[in-house]
Amino acid sequence: MRPRGEGIVRPRTAASALLRLVLFAVLGLFVLYYLLPLLVMVATSLKPLQEILTGSLISLPHQVTFDAWGKAWNTACVGVRCDGLAPYILNSALMAVPAVFFSTMIGAINGYALTKWRFPGADTIFALLLFGCFIPFQVILLPMARSLGLLGLAGTLSGLALVHVIYGIPFTTLFFRNFFITVPKAIVDAAKIDGAGFFRIFFRVLLPLAPSAFVVTVIWQFTQIWNDYLFGVSFTAGDSNPVTVALNNLVATSTGVTEYNVDMAAAIIAALPTLFVYAVAGNYFLRGLSAGAVKG
Amino acid sequence: MAKLRLDNVHKRFGPASVLEGISLEAADGEFLVLVGPSGCGKSTLLNLIGGLETISDGQIFIGERLVNEVAPKDRNIAMVFQSYSLYPTKTARQNITFGMESRHVPKTEQNQALARVSELLHIEPLLDRKPGQLSGGQRQRVAMGRALVRNPDLFLFDEPLSNLDAKLRVEMRTEIKKLHARLGQTMVYVTHDQVEAMTLASRIAVMDNGHVRQFAAPETVYEEPADVFVASFMGSPPMNILPGRLIRDSGRDGALCLEVEDRQGTARFFLPSRMTQALDKHVGRKLWLGLRPEIITKAGSQKPGPELSAFERRVDVVEPTGPDTMIVFELGGIEAIARVAPGDHDPVGSVFRFEANMDKAKLFDPETGKRL
Secondary structure (H helix, E strand, O other): OOOOOOOOOOOOOHHHHHHHHHHHHHHHHHHHHHHHHHHHHHHHHOOOHHHHHHOOOOOOOOOOOOHHHHHHHHOOOEOOEOOOOHHHHHHHHHHHHHHHHHHHHHHHHHHHHHHHOOOOOHHHHHHHHHHHHOOOHHHHHHHHHHHHHHHOOOEOHHHHHHHHHHHHHHHHHHHHHHHHOOOOHHHHHHHHHOOOOHHHHHHHHHHHHOHHHHHHHHHHHHHHHHHOOHHHHHHEOHHHOOHHHHHHHHHHOOOOOOOHHHHHHHHHHHHHHHHHHHHHHHHHHHHHHHHOOOOO | OOOEEEEEEEEEEOOEEEEEEEEEEEOOOOEEEEEOOOOOOHHHHHHHHHOOOOOOEEEEEEOOEEOOOOOHHHOOEEEEOOOOOOOOOOOHHHHHHHHHHHOOOOHHHHHHHHHHHHHHOOOHHHOOOOHHHOOHHHHHHHHHHHHHOOOOOEEEEEOOOOOOOHHHHHHHHHHHHHHHHHHOOOEEEEEOOHHHHHHHOOEEEEEEOOEEEEEEOHHHHHHOOOEHHHHHHOOOOOOEEEEEEEEEOOOOOOOEEEEEEEOOEEEEEEOOHHHHHHHHHHOOOEEEEEEOHHHEEEOOOOOOOOOEEEEEEEEEEEEEOOOOEEEEEEEOOEEEEEEEOOOOOOOOOOEEEEEEEHHHOEEEOOOOOEEO
């Protein structure tokens, strides 16, 4: 496949070269500006505490050490428990993976039903679901806490996962509805004539068409759910906290000197899974997508 | 194989009525073509037969079974869609076998059926490609294969050739006709192309505005159109419909003739004597005269006889098509077309002498549109 833009004729003059130089200089400046906080975080996490307290914030570490990373991972104290972030990362994973999976699948089925099996009131239902996208987190805290209490899920990871699934459905439905509406109705008609039912058409005909919608939805949902703090702090307690809440507690735990290197390492560890989903999963999915790409 | 019967079928979308009482019947093994202009309801009717739309009123029988409430997957039909509607992520092979898989046909049987249709349609080398890697004609064949691989009661075709280029369309048309002759299965075919309708059908239903205007064999539809709509829809170029007045000509022992007037003078078309009696009561009325382009030729090119009526008009446009040449001229205030032999024309602007074979002329009542 030819890269886009190749073959477009551009004037090659001194002025245009200069303009490009200016353009890249400006872009480079923005890149630097954007990456500086990350640079500070990484550099700080690799310094011994002594060097942080005496040196400057943006200087590179003289003596690289991974002690802070190790400590953040499994010995730092979160509240009274001193096992580092590891158990909480596990909590977040146990909560986020099923929550992403179920909210995405439910959204996909919703989007499919709303576009390909039209029923009276489908548009109204979709409008109401869309309304769900605009409800702020804070509004549902109390009713949700009450509901979880009644369900016996208060303070558990399952309860938190359930909240994320429910809160995610409007978004995932929106993504999939907007994707499936571009799939011609005739393909579904053909499958109906071929003897396939509701779920067979969904799993065998439409899902294979939708990897791009899955990429978008999974990235969105994973980022939202993994990074969420408010639901995590509201609906879990102590040992069932997700990593975002644990990170806050780790940083806030004051026993003598503030260990900036451990805080920074912990923050990076907490953010790594989302980076992983963006970089690896996104790439992987997109490659799979273009490998099976078909023109209409 | 089965026959198909539609009984007073209605379809409404909200307040809009799309089909208003369609009754048709196709015998076992018949090739029924639904033809009509865009928006006449022909595709909706096909979707009703396929179960892809719900029926508002009336009854549909496939074989002896009432299928009004039967889901498409249980109707035992196969369908070829206008845009092919192949599953983009499946190979041609998987596209063809998907229906059998859904119906849990044993694997060996699937393979036999696949081998049979791929040989029939010459698509063996394409089976492992995905639709995106196939040309339009190849996709068309795979779509046909998907329909033919099963042994359904009824085949439905929804304008299957309209996305192909002209040459391929003619080839596939012939191929579909051969397939029908070979399989002998009941087929319902929707098209807006009247040539396709004429060439394929054992019977044609000409539709307009939610009604069937005429339901008959192709020759009948062409030669004995029920009304002015059918007459002008079937045939290419279309029939010339000329407004005129029916008079009794004193000169020719009281023969009836239709007088067509315009700026270039009056042309008289003498009607054959066999029509005289039936038309007697219309003398003096305004009627429409229908002349197909092929019955208007250069004067003197047909065997002389009493059925020929000659007239002169100025040539406006000359369109050579190869086997024939179309001459466009003005007659009775409309643009009329004559189909003459390739050499038989004069330059644009000159006055040309035509003759029309009135044995094949049709007359229509302007009030009802019906043929007289």
